[in-house]
Amino acid sequence: MSQPEHLRADYVHxxxxxxxxxxxxxxGHVNNVVYYGYFDSAVNAYLIEQGGLDIHEGEVVGFVVSSSCDYFASIAFPERIEVGLRVGKLGNSSVQYELAIFKQGEEQACAAGRFVHVFVDRASNRPVSIPPALREAMARLIRD
Incomplete structure (x- = not known):
């Protein structure tokens, strides 16, 4: 069974x-669990820079509740990579990100995955609506 293609043009950021x-x-290659760290870093950097997420003092935080990754080709230190990011589904309190790992400048992904954030009140850990600034930043990641 062949894997679906994950091309650079399929991602927004x-x-x-x-x-x-x-x-x-x-x-001699990047271990599979490290890819999840790359995904998490890419999403949170975007949310902090583009959506104003305050990871230290904000009232709302995102919890990862589901994740997966498929691997197509290996990467290894000292390669530079780029994590492609898009939003596949944007709900009231949750968002599903779709991500892909690309070697710098390459068109075909080495790996592709997804994860779901549920946004919760920091104090109660209860789901809350995604704040407007974060929602706007996420909406820009929806591929038309």
Missing amino acids: FQPITTRWHDNDVY
């Missing part, structure tokens, strides 16, 4: 990331 020496495992 790109977050550059430099792989680190300790990202590699004993097989």
Whole structure:
């Protein structure tokens, strides 16, 4: 069964990331669990920079409640990569991000995944509506 293509043109925003020496495992490539860290870093950098998310003092925080990743080609330190980001579904208190890892300048993704954030009140951990500034930033990631 062939994997669906995940092309650079399918994504709206790109977050550059430099792989680190300790990202590699004993097989000489970036370990699978590290990809989730790349996804998390790309999304949160976008939300902080574009949506005003205050991770330290804000009343609302996002919890990851679901995630997955498919791998197509390996990457290894010292490669530079870019995480492609788009929003697949935007609900009242949740959002599903769709992400892909690209080697710098390449058109075909090395990996593609998704994760779901549920936004909650920091004090009560109860779901809340996504604040307007964050919602606007997320809406810009919806691919037409």
